[in-house]
Amino acid sequence: MHSKQLLALASLASLIQAQETVLGVYIFHRHGDRTSKSWPPASLTDLGYHEVFSSGQFYRDRYIDANASNPIYNVSPNLVKNSQLNVQAPVDTVLQNSASGFLQGLYPPVGATLGSQTLANGTDIEAPLNGFQLIPVNAVQSASSSANSENSAWLQGSSGCNNAIVSSNNYFYSEEYLSMLNKTADFYQSVLPVINTTFTSAQDSFKNAYTIYDYIHVSEIHNSTIPSSDLLTPEVLHQLQTLADNHEFNLAYNASEPIRAIAGSTLAAQIVQQLNATITGKSAQQVGIQFGAYGSFFSFFGLAQLPSVSVNFTGIVDYASSMTFELVTNATVSQTSYPSPDDIYVRFLFANGTAAANPLSEYPLFGQQQSPLPWNTFVSEMGKISIGDQASWCKACGNSSGVCASADTASSTGAQSSSKSSSGSGMSLGVAGVIGAMVTLGVIFGLEALIILVGGLRLVPKRRLNITTAAVTPVAKV
Ligand SMILES: *[C@@H]1O[C@H](CO)[C@@H](O)[C@H](O)[C@H]1NC(C)=O
Ligand SMILES: *[C@@H]1O[C@H](CO)[C@@H](O)[C@H](O)[C@H]1NC(C)=O
Ligand SMILES: *[C@@H]1O[C@H](CO)[C@@H](O)[C@H](O)[C@H]1NC(C)=O
Ligand SMILES: *[C@@H]1O[C@H](CO)[C@@H](O)[C@H](O)[C@H]1NC(C)=O
Ligand SMILES: *[C@@H]1O[C@H](CO)[C@@H](O)[C@H](O)[C@H]1NC(C)=O
Ligand SMILES: *[C@@H]1O[C@H](CO)[C@@H](O)[C@H](O)[C@H]1NC(C)=O
Ligand SMILES: *[C@@H]1O[C@H](CO)[C@@H](O)[C@H](O)[C@H]1NC(C)=O
Ligand SMILES: *[C@@H]1O[C@H](CO)[C@@H](O)[C@H](O)[C@H]1NC(C)=O
Ligand SMILES: *[C@@H]1O[C@H](CO)[C@@H](O)[C@H](O)[C@H]1NC(C)=O
Ligand SMILES: *[C@@H]1O[C@H](CO)[C@@H](O)[C@H](O)[C@H]1NC(C)=O
Ligand SMILES: *[C@@H]1O[C@H](CO)[C@@H](O)[C@H](O)[C@H]1NC(C)=O
Numbered sequence: 312m313h314s315k316q317l318l319a320l321a322s323l324a325s326l327i328q329a330q331e332t333v334l335g336v337y338i339f340h341r342h343g344d345r346t347s348k349s350w351p352p353a354s355l356t357d358l359g360y361h362e363v364f365s366s367g368q369f370y371r372d373r374y375i376d377a378n379a380s381n382p383i384y385n386v387s388p389n390l391v392k393n394s395q396l397n398v399q400a401p402v403d404t405v406l407q408n409s410a411s412g413f414l415q416g417l418y419p420p421v422g423a424t425l426g427s428q429t430l431a432n433g434t435d436i437e438a439p440l441n442g443f444q445l446i447p448v449n450a451v452q453s454a455s456s457s458a459n460s461e462n463s464a465w466l467q468g469s470s471g472c473n474n475a476i477v478s479s480n481n482y483f484y485s486e487e488y489l490s491m492l493n494k495t496a497d498f499y500q501s502v503l504p505v506i507n508t509t510f511t512s513a514q515d516s517f518k519n520a521y522t523i524y525d526y527i528h529v530s531e532i533h534n535s536t537i538p539s540s541d542l543l544t545p546e547v548l549h550q551l552q553t554l555a556d557n558h559e560f561n562l563a564y565n566a567s568e569p570i571r572a573i574a575g576s577t578l579a580a581q582i583v584q585q586l587n588a589t590i591t592g593k594s595a596q597q598v599g600i601q602f603g604a605y606g607s608f609f610s611f612f613g614l615a616q617l618p619s620v621s622v623n624f625t626g627i628v629d630y631a632s633s634m635t636f637e638l639v640t641n642a643t644v645s646q647t648s649y650p651s652p653d654d655i656y657v658r659f660l661f662a663n664g665t666a667a668a669n670p671l672s673e674y675p676l677f678g679q680q681q682s683p684l685p686w687n688t689f690v691s692e693m694g695k696i697s698i699g700d701q702a703s704w705c706k707a708c709g710n711s712s713g714v715c716a717s718a719d720t721a722s723s724t725g726a727q728s729s730s731k732s733s734s735g736s737g738m739s740l741g742v743a744g745v746i747g748a749m750v751t752l753g754v755i756f757g758l759e760a761l762i763i764l765v766g767g768l769r770l771v772p773k774r775r776l777n778i779t780t781a782a783v784t785p786v787a788k789v
Contacts, residue, residue, distance in 0.1 A: 333383045334638040334655065335589035335597035336374060337582045340366070341605055342409035343631045343665075347529035348522055349509050355408045358532070362631035363409045365667035367416020370633075373671075374598075375417060381637075384594045384644055390425055391418040391444045394595070397585060399451045400602035409631075410448040410602045418444045451601065470573050472708035478571040479562050483518075487561065492517045495554060499523070502547065504539035517554060524555035556626045563606045564613030570707055573698065575610030578603070580699025583690060586638050586657070590686070593649040597638075608634065614696040615659075616678040629664035635671065636660075639683055656683035 343359025355363075373381050377388040386395055398414065400406040420426065426442020427435050438444070470476070482488055495517045503515050506526060515523065527548070530537050537543065564572045578601075585599035608628050617624040637658040642650035659682065662671040675682040677692040684692070698704050705715035 331381075331639050331641055332644045333374065333381050334594050334640060334644065334650070335383060335586060335599070336638065337585050337599040337636040338370065338601070338633055339578065339582075339607070339611075339635075340409070340413060340600065340602050340633045341608065341628055341631060342405045342602060343412065344532065345405045345529075345630070346533075347526050349526045353405050355405050355412070356533070359405075359409065359630060360412045362665040363412040364416040366631050366633060366662075366665040367413040368419075369416075369665070369667040369671075370413075370635075371417050371419075383597050386597060389418075389421050391446055393446060396446060396598045396600070397449075397596055398446060398600045399449050401451050401604075406602040406604075407448055410600070411446075413600070413602075414446045414448070418446060420444065448602075451603075472570070472573045472704070472710065474570045474707065474709040475573040478565065478568045481568075482561050482565070485561075488517075488558075491554070491557065498550065502527075502542055502551070505537060505542055508538070517558065520551075520555045520558035524551045527551060553626075559606065559627055560609050560613075560625045563609035566613070569614070569696070572610035572614050572696075573708065574604075574607040575612075575614045576696055576698040576707075577704070578607055578611055579614065579693045580697035582636055583693045583697060584699065586636065587690075589638055590652060590655060605632075608632065615676045617674060617676070619678055620674050623663075629669075631665040632661070632663050633666055633671075634659065634661045637683070638686070652686050655686040657686060657689040658683035 340363070342355065343362035344356045345353050345359050346356060347353070371379070373379055374383045375386055375388055376382075379388075398410055400410040420438075420440055421442035421444065423437050423442065426438040426444075429435050499515045499517060500512065502523075503510070503512060506515065506523060509526060510519070510523065527537075527543065528551075531543070531548070562571075563574070569576070581601065582599070585596075589595075589597045589599075605627050609625075611634075612618060612624040637660065638655060639658055640650045640655050642654040644650060658673060659676050660671045660673050662669045673682055676684060676689070679688070679692075698707050701714065705711070708715075
């Protein structure tokens with residue numbers, strides 16, 4: 312009797328002390344500091360290398376190290392087990408190199424003791440570079456196999472998603488855009504002496520808000536002298552940045568045209584797929600990492616209703632920013648008992664700039680009042696914004712040729728498993744950027760495409776309309 316009480320007390324105590332276990336994570340990461348898009352090819356700078364490397368070190372200290380603050384269940388602490396990692400980046404030098412730099416921080420060289428193997432004849436062989444560890448970075452596998460190249464001014468073209476391209480192009484016909492173009496004409500001309508070696512007077516307008524901002528921003532970091540730099544007061548720099556924020560957010564997300572956020576939709580599907588595989592595999596592959604563009608952050612932020620949490624989510628994320636989805640549980644986890652999905656939660660975190668120097672903060676997703684979100688709630692909310700398989704992608708994008716030639720005639724579910732149209736060469740990634748190119752698709756055509764599209768895609772709730780308006784207004788002050 313007495314011992315029974317003790318037992319009950321003991322189990323109560325262990326309940327109270329329940330330590331959260333991280334079962335797995337998904338990290339979506341921006342590249343580090345790079346050269347300007349105006350001087351292609353863009354490349355990762357030494358500063359950028361430091362940023363992604365230190366971010367990798369930060370996540371190592373949080374998740375991987377033997378004495379990590381929030382260790383991931385069963386993860387190998389020193390010698391990398393490549394089967395536990397799924398690392399992806401588009402085929403792009405800046406993003407691929409950023410991923411490699413990050414991984415060097417996540418799994419640094421292990422030295423001579425761990426980093427050597429004994430051969431059959433008894434000879435010890437050490438890995439080069441003091442036990443450097445090789446970790447593959449795979450090309451992003453998505454429904455569209457999009458390659459968001461840092462060499463293109465705007466990234467939507469490379470999504471290859473017809474309706475998304477049309478939707479983004481329609482931005483250039485919107486009242487918001489046209490009035491901003493008009494209001495800011497004098498402002499842009501006032502900085503022409505700073506940029507006239509690279510931009511003509513005709514190019515010097517809100518139409519090129521991002522490339523102009525990028526050119527000046529990169530020069531501010533790297534050029535010791537800038538022509539007419541006296542024009543670049545803090546207010547002017549701030550204005551250039553917020554105008555670029557406004558321009559890029561609107562190109563990446565529009566509450567009434569969810570297809571514009573295709574990059575966020577495919578990312579959402581990839582996140583759920585990876586985290587679900589972590590659960591079904593009982594944390595056999597528990598670390599998902601993807602490097603991508605700020606436009607994908609924007610699209611996801613919009614779809615996940617983060618601008619209603621903070622207007623900050625309508626600003627371009629800094630270099631080496633990361634958003635992290637932690638799969639966590641308070642249930643007991645051991646070799647013999649893995650928690651059921653009902654006991655698993657997802658925590659969303661974001662660091663603006665390298666997490667080594669900027670706080671990794673928790674935010675509630677989908678306008679929910681709680682964080683972390685129960686796994687099942689997370690799955691159903693992500694499901695509303697996800698586009699994950701080829702058939703749904705083709706349908707939502709209104710594409711019917713190339714990889715989509717046969718997909719649209721197949722039944723909408725299960726078509727992705729068919730082997731037809733699997734040739735990668737069907738994907739044209741060479742769609743030119745919107746900026747500087749003639750916008751040839753009319754508004755009417757765009758609206759028609761939208762009406763067709765609405766049949767194939769779940770619409771986001773109406774109230775997000777207000778959110779975007781509210782979110783954009785403060786940024787838009789000129
Ligand atoms: C973690 O362990 C390493 C060596 O194993 C040690 O150098 C480091 O100080 C430890 N960190 C903490 C926070 O205890
Ligand atoms: C052992 O094998 C390795 C690889 O074949 C070779 O380089 C090395 O010379 C051998 N050592 C001896 C002592 O035979
Ligand atoms: C989708 O359609 C657009 C416009 O027709 C085309 O440029 C793009 O290459 C297509 N994407 C794929 C993946 O076939
Ligand atoms: C967003 O989409 C709506 C509906 O198509 C359109 O009226 C509006 O101009 C768009 N806004 C922007 C900024 O693209
Ligand atoms: C802006 O709009 C006003 C009023 O319609 C017009 O008078 C002015 O010329 C426009 N400015 C530019 C730069 O287009
Ligand atoms: C750029 O503007 C400055 C200042 O107005 C002028 O001196 C210079 O000649 C211009 N350079 C070019 C290439 O137009
Ligand atoms: C900064 O330096 C680069 C490389 O020398 C040059 O191409 C660029 O025009 C410079 N930026 C400015 C604002 O002059
Ligand atoms: C998770 O994976 C299992 C096994 O592949 C599958 O049956 C299930 O539908 C997946 N769940 C989600 C939410 O994707
Ligand atoms: C928004 O950004 C500002 C400035 O960086 C910061 O002080 C504030 O805490 C941020 N708000 C949220 C909700 O993260
Ligand atoms: C990140 O920082 C930039 C300023 O560099 C800001 O414009 C943006 O709103 C911030 N984003 C978030 C989500 O805090
Ligand atoms: C685990 O328990 C702690 C302490 O009660 C709580 O703060 C945390 O949110 C819980 N985590 C989950 C995933 O339920």
